[in-house]
Amino acid sequence: MNFLGKNYKFPKRQMDELLYKFPEVPLSPELNENIEILKSAYRDCSDVVFREFMIGSQINAVLLYIDGLSNTEEIDQHVLIPLKRMKNLNQDKLIEMFKHEITVSDSKEVYSISDVFKQVSIGNPIILIEKQTNGISLGLPKWEKRGIEEPVAESVVRGPREGFVETLRVNTSLLRRKIRHPALKMKQMEIGRLTETQVIVAYIEGVAQNNLIQEVTNRIKRIDIDGILESGYIEEMIQDKPFSPFPQMLTTERPDVAASCLLEGRVVILIDGTPFTLIAPCTFATMLQAPEDYYNSFYISTLIRWLRYVFFFVALLAPSAYVAILTYHQEMIPTSLLLTIAESREQIPFPALIEAFIMEITFEALREAGVRLPKQVGAAVSIVGALVIGQAATSAGLVSSPMVMVVAITGVASFLMPRYATGVSIRLLRFPIMILSGILGLLGVMLGITAIVAHLCTLRSFGVPYLNSTATFKIQNFKDVLIRAPWWALDKRPEFYSSEASTLRRQSPDQKPGPSKGGEES
Known part of the structure; x- marks a missing residue:
């Protein structure tokens, strides 16, 4: 194809070089040729407007914009009306006269077809003028936000x-x-x-x-x-x-x-x-920090941060620890509590691991359903659904009451995570640790924790170790990790950032x- 030919048209078959990158075709001094190329590119585009008009009743020009992206009121008031009233036109200094006449502060020149496409797509109207090899981009975008x-x-x-x-x-x-x-x-x-x-x-x-x-x-x-x-x-x-x-x-x-x-x-x-x-x-520490930690008093923020750390481990390990202790380490449970748990599990046909999986998957499904439903009913469905299904499952003998309590506490603990992505990570890792605990007991829980810590030690974020703030053992780095020190003590920025x-x-x-x-x- 000859990009510079006067009869250039975009092919009907979309070729990769045209689909992904606009050709650097310079604007032609022939206005009709530029219009033909642009209309060929914007065929079947009902929202693209080509407004042809006369500058001072002497020179042909065209205004190109996308309806809905450009401010049509400003175009009429500050562009079309002043240009139609222009007099004593000089073809050699037309662009300078044009910039002086219109009252648009953000305007710049464009020199190629690709520049026209880019400016029009972001809402800036383009004016092309007869016998001019450059056009004018007007900063008049307007869209709903x-x-x-x-x-x-x-x-x-x-x-x-x-x-x-x-x-x-x-x-x-x-x-x-x-x-x-x-x-x-x-x-x-x-x-x-x-x-x-x-x-x-x-x-x-x-x-x-x-x-x-x-x-x-x-x-x-x-x-x-x-x-x-x-x-x-x-x-x-x-x-x-x-x-x-x-x-x-x-x-x-x-x-x-x-x-x-x-x-x-x-x-x-x-x-x-x-x-x-x-x-x-x-780093890992930043994922457990909330914006509110820095707006409250330092001792209140420190106490809340400690609570967040505790429930981080609860959300990750509570079901696994319950399954491991109940399956392999019953001697760790006080006798009275063990008798109560045994009585509640007397009619349960499933082992503790399967029971935990049933409740965890059901809870995750209810939580996801609450997110997808409209806000007016989402929270009600997730809460009422959890109560009704938990009570019905306990009455039907599918799960025990202690398991419902463990899963409920785990769910509440996961809500304490200030970052949604961190909460999702805990929800994902909870299941493989539960499988290890059901097979190996507390040894499986420790193996799971060891694997997670080993993975975190190898993890980096743009060259910064994920556990950098806790692995360097410098007092300066711990001022905003386990505690939130007073502002007068936070006198230096983190050295690893x-x-x-x-x-x-x-x-x-x-x-x-x-x-x-x-x-x-x-």
Whole structure:
């Protein structure tokens, strides 16, 4: 095919080089030729508008935009009406006169057919003029977008109530409101052959490590896929070990969480079309930290964090420990309790392992059903369903009352996990540990724990060991792991995230907590 030929048309048969990458065809000085190429590309596209008009009743021009993506009212008021009224036109200086006449601040020149496609697809109208080899892109996009609301999956009692939305520029503005320093950098890329989804890599220059920024950027650039519709696409493609059940990137809908991670030296990835942003790297400790830990008093946050750690092990090991002890280690149970359990299991036809599997699978099915159903009935179905099915199963002699209690406590413990991905990991790992406990008893539980710890020791997130914060045995790293130290004690950034700027203190060394001397004297 001759891309530069005057009679060029897009072939009806979609060829790979045209389907995945627009040809770099320069704009022709012949307006009709440009219109013919564009109409051939946009055939059977009823929402694409070609508005032909005359500039000052002398020069032919065409306005190209997609109905629903561009602001038609602004186009009529600030583009078409002023251009039709132009006088004393000079063909050689037409573009300069054009820019001076229209009242659109965001406008730039385009020189090829591919540039026209890209600008039109993001809502910017294009004006092509007779005998001009360049067109004008007007920054007049307009489409429906969701308002800023509180994130449903990360609600807190105390803290900001705003969350990211599906519009990329709204999300970047939310970050800019939190971090107003020009050191906050945002690199933009386009991923996806067909969707050309805009992706922004945000970081604070001088705080984030240069090799981390380069690694994140390189991994994103290597993505070769038709389309990106959600951040999960990118997360799965750039994480270190995709077959690991543990999340290796932090996801959040909260601008305050993203801003705090940027201040620590991490990199935030924002994707157009989704409110969920990705944060890299992450460690095991960050998966058990909630945004509210940093808004309450440090002793309250520490107590809640200890409770979270305890119930993390409860959610992971409670059914397995019950099955192992009841099957192989009955001597560990007090006699009175053992008699009560034996009485409740007298009519149960299944061993403890099968009984635990029945209840766990039923509970997981109810939880998933509650998520998929409408909000008005989802919570009611999951709670009432669990009560009714548990009571009916106990009355029918399928499961025992102690097993129902163990599964219920396990389910409540899994709800304490602040990150949804962490809770899913626990739910997945619970079943293989239950199988080991049913076969080998407590030895199987210990083997399962050993395998998980060994896997975590080998796991990395963008070069940072997953257990880095707990394996280095430095007091500085433990100030925000097992406890949440007071803010005046958190005087340095995590050394495994940030660069040499980690020595920068968050407050002046001579600044003391509490009231000033003037306040004390008064």
